[in-house]
Amino acid sequence: VCFxxxxxxxxxxxxxxxxxxxxxxxxxxxxLSTLVPRLTDLTRSDCIWQRIxxxxxxxxxxxxxxxxxxxxxxRAPGADVLSRMxxxxxxxxxxxxxxVTQKMLLLQYSHTTAVLQNLLGYLSLDxxxxxxxxxxxxxxxxxxxxxxxxxxxxPEQQQYIGKAILICLSHLKEPEIESCRQxxxxxxxxxxxxxxxxxxxxxxxxxxxxxxxxSSKINTDGPVLKFQYEEDDETRELKSFLMQTxxxxxxxxxxxNDRNEEADAALPLVSxxxxxxxxxxxxxxxxxxxxxxxxDDDLVPYDMSEDKELKTKAPLYIRDCIEVLTGCEDVDKWxxxxxxxxxxxxxxxxxxxEVSVELAKILLHLEEKTCIEGFVELRQSAQVAVLTTDxxxxxxxLTSQFYSLNYSLRQRMxxxxxxxxxxxxxxxxxxxxxxxxxxxxxxxxxxxPGSDSSxxxxxxxxxxxxxxxxxxxxGQSQVELASSPNEFNSVAGHFFFPLIQxxxxxxxxxxxxxxxxxxxxxxxxTLAILMYLAINTVAVTAMxxxxxxxxxxxxxxxxxxVRQGLLSCxxxxxxxxxxxxxxxxxxxxxxxxxxxLGDVVEKDPDGDCRRLALQNLLLMENLKKKLKxxxx
Amino acid sequence: MALPPPxxxxxxxGTGAAxxxxxxxxxxxxxxxxxFSGSENGFIHVWNxxxxxxxxxxxxxxxxxxxxxxTMGGKDRLLSQGRDQRICLWDLAEGRTxxxxxxxxxxxxxxxxxLLKVAQGRWLMAMAAKALEEVQVLELPSKTSxxxxxxxxxxxxxxxxCLKLWQLNCSSEPLLLAGYEDGSVILWNAxxxxxxxxxxxxxxxxxxxxxDSEKAKGISGSSEKVLSIWSLNExxxxxxxxxHRLLNAGISDITIRPDKKILATAGWDHRIRIFGWKKMKPLxxxxxxxxxxxxxxxxxHKNPSERLLAAGxxxxxxxxxxxxxxx
Numbered sequence: 013v014c015f016x017x018x019x020x021x022x023x024x025x026x027x028x029x030x031x032x033x034x035x036x037x038x039x040x041x042x043x044l045s046t047l048v049p050r051l052t053d054l055t056r057s058d059c060i061w062q063r064i065x066x067x068x069x070x071x072x073x074x075x076x077x078x079x080x081x082x083x084x085x086x087r088a089p090g091a092d093v094l095s096r097m098x099x100x101x102x103x104x105x106x107x108x109x110x111x112v113t114q115k116m117l118l119l120q121y122s123h124t125t126a127v128l129q130n131l132l133g134y135l136s137l138d139x140x141x142x143x144x145x146x147x148x149x150x151x152x153x154x155x156x157x158x159x160x161x162x163x164x165x166x167p168e169q170q171q172y173i174g175k176a177i178l179i180c181l182s183h184l185k186e187p188e189i190e191s192c193r194q195x196x197x198x199x200x201x202x203x204x205x206x207x208x209x210x211x212x213x214x215x216x217x218x219x220x221x222x223x224x225x226x227s228s229k230i231n232t233d234g235p236v237l238k239f240q241y242e243e244d245d246e247t248r249e250l251k252s253f254l255m256q257t258x259x260x261x262x263x264x265x266x267x268x269n270d271r272n273e274e275a276d277a278a279l280p281l282v283s284x285x286x287x288x289x290x291x292x293x294x295x296x297x298x299x300x301x302x303x304x305x306x307x308d309d310d311l312v313p314y315d316m317s318e319d320k321e322l323k324t325k326a327p328l329y330i331r332d333c334i335e336v337l338t339g340c341e342d343v344d345k346w347x348x349x350x351x352x353x354x355x356x357x358x359x360x361x362x363x364x365x366e367v368s369v370e371l372a373k374i375l376l377h378l379e380e381k382t383c384i385e386g387f388v389e390l391r392q393s394a395q396v397a398v399l400t401t402d403x404x405x406x407x408x409x410l411t412s413q414f415y416s417l418n419y420s421l422r423q424r425m426x427x428x429x430x431x432x433x434x435x436x437x438x439x440x441x442x443x444x445x446x447x448x449x450x451x452x453x454x455x456x457x458x459x460x461p462g463s464d465s466s467x468x469x470x471x472x473x474x475x476x477x478x479x480x481x482x483x484x485x486x487g488q489s490q491v492e493l494a495s496s497p498n499e500f501n502s503v504a505g506h507f508f509f510p511l512i513q514x515x516x517x518x519x520x521x522x523x524x525x526x527x528x529x530x531x532x533x534x535x536x537x538t539l540a541i542l543m544y545l546a547i548n549t550v551a552v553t554a555m556x557x558x559x560x561x562x563x564x565x566x567x568x569x570x571x572x573x574v575r576q577g578l579l580s581c582x583x584x585x586x587x588x589x590x591x592x593x594x595x596x597x598x599x600x601x602x603x604x605x606x607x608x609l610g611d612v613v614e615k616d617p618d619g620d621c622r623r624l625a626l627q628n629l630l631l632m633e634n635l636k637k638k639l640k641x642x643x644x
Numbered sequence: 645m646a647l648p649p650p651x652x653x654x655x656x657x658g659t660g661a662a663x664x665x666x667x668x669x670x671x672x673x674x675x676x677x678x679x680f681s682g683s684e685n686g687f688i689h690v691w692n693x694x695x696x697x698x699x700x701x702x703x704x705x706x707x708x709x710x711x712x713x714x715t716m717g718g719k720d721r722l723l724s725q726g727r728d729q730r731i732c733l734w735d736l737a738e739g740r741t742x743x744x745x746x747x748x749x750x751x752x753x754x755x756x757x758x759l760l761k762v763a764q765g766r767w768l769m770a771m772a773a774k775a776l777e778e779v780q781v782l783e784l785p786s787k788t789s790x791x792x793x794x795x796x797x798x799x800x801x802x803x804x805x806c807l808k809l810w811q812l813n814c815s816s817e818p819l820l821l822a823g824y825e826d827g828s829v830i831l832w833n834a835x836x837x838x839x840x841x842x843x844x845x846x847x848x849x850x851x852x853x854x855x856d857s858e859k860a861k862g863i864s865g866s867s868e869k870v871l872s873i874w875s876l877n878e879x880x881x882x883x884x885x886x887x888h889r890l891l892n893a894g895i896s897d898i899t900i901r902p903d904k905k906i907l908a909t910a911g912w913d914h915r916i917r918i919f920g921w922k923k924m925k926p927l928x929x930x931x932x933x934x935x936x937x938x939x940x941x942x943x944x945h946k947n948p949s950e951r952l953l954a955a956g957x958x959x960x961x962x963x964x965x966x967x968x969x970x971x
Contacts, residue, residue: 311906311920311968314928315646322892322913 024064025071032076040083048087048097055096066099069108077107078115085116086123091133103140113148118155121172125253128176136183146188149180150195156222157203167214171246174218178253181229193230200226214246221247225254326352330363330371337374343382350378350390357397368402369409376413376423392430399434403503407431411510417519424522424531428538431507439500439545505551508542511535512562529571536566536577543584553597556589560601567608572618579612579624586631591639606632649928653952654696656962661685662935663956664711665756668943669719670950677945678719679954681962682710688724690736691962693952704732704743712756716767716784723769723784725749725757731771733785747787750774753803759784760809760818768834770807770820779804779822781834791837793820795830802826805850806864809834810857823850823864829874831882843882845872852897856904856921861885865895865909873924888924890917894936901942901951906968908953910937916955918967930965933957 034043054061072080081101088094102109116123116131123131135145155161156173189196200223207219220239227237241247326348327333333356336342336349357364357371364371375395380387399406413419414427500507515524515535524532543559546552563578582605586594594602609632612625661684670677670693677693686707690700705726712725720737731747755772762768766783768790773780779793795801802825811818819840820832827846830839846866855862860876871888894912900921901907909917916930916937935958943952953965 311925311927313646313926314649316649316926316929317646318648318931319891319915319929 024067028068028071029073031068032072032080035079035083036076040079040087044083044087048084048089051097052089052093055093062096062099065097066101069098069101070104074105074107077105078111081108081111082116085112085131085134086127088130088134091130091137094130094134095137098134100138100140102135102144109144113144114151117148117152117173117176121166121169123172125175128172128179132176132179132183142188145180145183146192149177149184150192150199152177152180153196153199153203157199157206159202159206159209162203162206162210162215162219167212167218170215170218174222174250175253177222178225178250181225182254184229189229196226196230200230217241217247218250221250225251228254324348328356330356330360330367334367334371334374337378346381347384350384350387350394353394354390354397357394357401361401364398365402368398368406372398372406372409376410376426392426392433395426395430396433396437399430400437403434403438403499404506407434407503407506408510411507414511415514415517415519415522417522419522421528421531425534428511428531428534431511432538432541435500435504435507435542435545438503500545501549501551504542504546504549504555508539508546508551508555509558511542512539512558515562516565529569529574532566532569533571533573533577536574536581540577540580540584543581543588545588547588552588552590553593556585556594557598557601559585560598560605564601564604564608572621575612575616575618575621576624579609579621579628582609582628583624583631586628586635591635594635595639602632649930650965650967652930652932652963653966654964655932656681656691656696656964657960658698659683659685659687659689659960659962661687661960662938662958663960663962664709664938665713666939666941666954666956666962667713667715668941668945668952668954669715670943670945670952672718673946675719677943677950679943679962679964680713680715680719680722681956682713682724682726683960684709686710686726686728688713688722693964700736700741702734702736702741704734705730711754714757714759716759717761723757723759725771727752727754731757731769745785745787747771747782755804755807758807758809758820760811762811762814762818768809768818770809770822770834772804772807776803777801777824779807779820779832781809781820781837790835793822793832793834793837793839795824795839800826801828801830802849806852808853808855808862810855812857821853821855821862823853825849827866829853829862829864829882831876831880840880841876841882843874843884845874845884846870851895852910854898854900854907856900858904863898863900863907865898867894867912869893871895871898871909871924886924888919896937897939899940899942901953902944903948908940908942908955910940910955912936914957916940916953916963916965918953928967930955930963930967932963933959933961935959 031043031047034040051061051065055065069080069084081098084097085094088097098108102112112131112135116127132145132148135141135148152173156170156177162170204219204223207215207223210216210219220241224237224239231237324342324344324347327336327345333349333353336345340346340349372395375391375398378391384390399410410427410431414424515532518524518526522528522531524535539559539562543552543555546555549555559581563581566574566578569575569578589598606629609625609629613622613629616622616625656679659681663681663683665682667680668677669680676699678699679691679693681689681691683689686703686705686709688702688704688710689698690702691697692699702722702724704724706728708726708728710724710726712723714723715721716723716733720735722734722736723731724734725731729749729751731749732743733745733747735742735744749771751772751774753772757769757771760768760770765785767785768781769784770779770781770793772778773792775794777795777799781790781793782788783790804822804824806823808821809818810821817836818834820834821829822832823829823845826844827848827850828842828844829850830843831841832839845864846868848867850864850866853862853864861873862875863871863873865871869890869892871890873885873888874882875885876882890911892911892913892915895909896912897910899908904921906927907919907921909919911917914931914933914935914937916932917926918928918930919925920927933955937955937957939956941954943950943954945951949969951966951969953967954962955965956962
């Protein structure tokens with residue numbers, strides 16, 4: 013059918029009628045397959061033809077509008093072509109609007125991706141039509157987010173809606189997204205919930221991909237939603253819709269246009285098929301091709317599916333572990349045992365309690381037999397596990413060993429570290445805030461001759477004390493907080509007193525007051541931590557008193573690390589011992605300490621010591637103040 | 645549907661110690677097929693493959709581990725190498741079990757010696773020498789030194805770990821392939837004592853190697869997870885052809901079957917792996933032993949269908965397999 017451009021006032025309506033009638037009779041394909049390409053060519057640059065085309069479709073009677081519009085949308089090679097041919101039909105004609113925005117998107121789902129692209133692209137191309145695009149998106153999101161739709165509609169339809177949402181999103185511009193950001197967010201949240209609830213992995217994945225895309229669109233600068241799912245062809249295809257650029261209006265001829273569109277649509281598919289072929293090709297593609305040339309084909313391989321990596325089995329019982337660690341020659345087994353020991357101890361507390369001291373002994377003397385990664389941490393965590401499972405006997409053993417002959421410095425430091433870690437674990441960080449506790453954990457585990465680790469402890473203790481003092485100033489309410497069951501309560505004394513007992517008794521290999529002042533410093537810091545953790549325990553007052561005397565005895569020590577430790581001991585005492593007890597039982601000691609602190613603040617050469625002494629003075633001031641406010 | 649791997653045809657028990665070396669002697673069809681095994685307790689057992697029992701036990705290394713046994717022209721002449729720093733030559737004819745001669749190697753390593761027949765009654769033997777990096781080539785039975793293969797100063801190769809003497813045909817020069825502790829393989833001219841080519845095959849010591857002189861291709865295994873296949877070109881230069889990645893690290897021994905169709909590797913993961921030699925196609929994984937497999941050896945039966953593969957392991961057992969015997 014060849015149109016002769018006649019006079020401008022030629023009436024098209026009869027043509028529209030014919031077109032409409034033919035389409036509705038089911039002959040869409042035949043007539044539009046010739047009509048559409050012709051119109052595409054003609055309307056490309058000629059505005060008159062564009063207007064003629066618009067008139068043509070506008071004049072189609074309503075009862076046949078659906079068929080015509082459907083046909084055009086399906087047949088148009090691109091959104092821009094569709095735009096040229098239909099013009100603003102959807103705005104002007106109610107029926108067309110219904111078909112395009114509701115029927116094709118929400119009620120039907122058989123259309124191809126290209127058709128969807130056409131449709132939504134068409135809506136996005138003109139400013140008059142853009143509000144429709146936004147409306148469409150909102151409706152799609154509503155459907156996507158409704159739990160009954162997710163439950164009852166077929167997966168293909170949900171897929172279709174998901175695709176449509178993504179294509180819409182790709183067409184939306186920034187200001188438009190801004191304006192409906194809140195609604196997008198709410199619908200996304202609801203939608204994600206329903207999708208993740210579904211039992212079908214396909215639906216879940218769909219939900220995840222769409223939600224991710226929406227979130228990436230609305231949160232361009234902040235953190236975006238990211239799900240973990242397996243990428244496959246579907247998800248990749250869906251994601252590719254989000255990335256596409258909206259089609260521009262100037263296009264080359266029909267065939268090129270087709271090719272472009274198809275190429276664009278085909279690109280994600282082609283790359284997918286590439287990806288598919290790579291993993292599908294087996295490990296030896298060369299061999300596959302050469303195999304025909306080879307006479308080796310007569311050697312048929314046997315089934316090798318049983319071949320696995322070799323793993324040594326770790327023992328399952330504590331006593332087996334003890335056996336392996338004390339005498340086993342098999343190095344693989346030894347390694348496996350060391351790795352699994354801590355978890356076994358924690359899982360079998362009663363079994364561990366039977367052999368706790370023996371195990372502690374073995375662990376203290378355990379030397380690295382083979383090169384395991386993290387051997388030191390493994391040993392330490394096992395020791396802590398034993399100590400927390402059976403605190404009293406093991407603490408007794410460890411503290412007695414601390415002062416025994418013939419241990420290396422490393423072993424003595426080990427003992428102190430383990431005692432502190434176990435005390436922390438037992439006193440249970442619930443009331444003191446988990447984050448700070450975990451911060452304290454980490455430096456302890458670095459077993460480097462830890463002046464830095466001790467500093468960290470001290471720092472954290474001091475910080476905590478500072479925060480506590482602030483709370484004292486603000487009000488009484490928080491003081492009642494710290495009353496969770498403290499397992500450290502019953503054993504604090506066992507940890508503390510033996511350590512403090514023999515410090516002034518030199519042994520042939522170990523002289524705390526002499527050359528081993530590094531260990532002394534570590535010991536002092538340990539005592540500070542133990543004191544700090546002993547808050548609300550029964551023994552705390554006795555501990556405090558003993559510690560004050562200890563500090564008094566050592567206050568003029570030459571090593572500044574030791575002095576810092578002593579000062580943190582005082583901080584801990586002031587923190588942990590209830591103020592009433594402090595004043596009742598230790599008045600003289602406190603006064604002496606006060607004067608000593610004053611001295612330190614003025615005359616001590618080490619800056620940290622001065623700072624700590626000042627802090628302690630402040631704490632004591634607060635103490636005084638607090639007691640003054642409480643009516644006696 | 646691939647068949648499950650075969651079970652051993654039979655298992656020889658009774659060595660009483662880890663088995664370090666194996667050697668078949670089944671050429672003579674009129675004679676009883678025999679397998680020699682050397683164990684860690686210093687004994688060499690002569691197994692009768694018909695009755696599956698020990699015929700004789702030879703004690704010549706002072707209860708020190710025997711790590712190499714080879715026959716010199718038939719099962720009456722045996723060469724054994726032990727950790728007592730001695731290589732013994734045995735006369736086993738007519739029921740005798742005496743040491744005819746011995747060579748004092750002064751070497752405390754584990755490198756197995758390599759034998760090559762150069763003429764009737766004349767053999768070349770390469771063994772690790774007293775000095776750390778050197779290999780000595782002796783002529784047997786005269787025990788005269790042919791040459792000493794010294795790597796250049798500062799080469800830092802470490803000990804020689806495995807040796808293979810070979811010659812392309814009876815008239816060509818005997819050559820030696822030596823794998824060293826630093827992971828490299830050197831091709832030496834065994835009579836002149838000159839190094840012809842060096843190739844770094846592995847990051848870890850070369851535990852074992854074998855060479856196919858027809859195809860001029862060899863394979864080496866190490867304590868890592870990689871098997872290295874290399875070839876010798878016309879200029880007598882070694883170059884790596886390909887590497888094969890293994891599932892578990894550690895190979896103690898590699899041997900190529902005399903018909904050059906398949907090869908077997910003895911692994912630290914207790915398994916014996918069979919590969920096609922042409923393309924290194926994995927063919928089978930034989931999982932029988934419960935400890936490291938120290939050695940594998942193919943039999944020299946004249947009748948192809950009777951061919952066997954033997955594997956000796958630290959679990960004191962020797963497994964005998966009949967695999968791909970029909971091809």
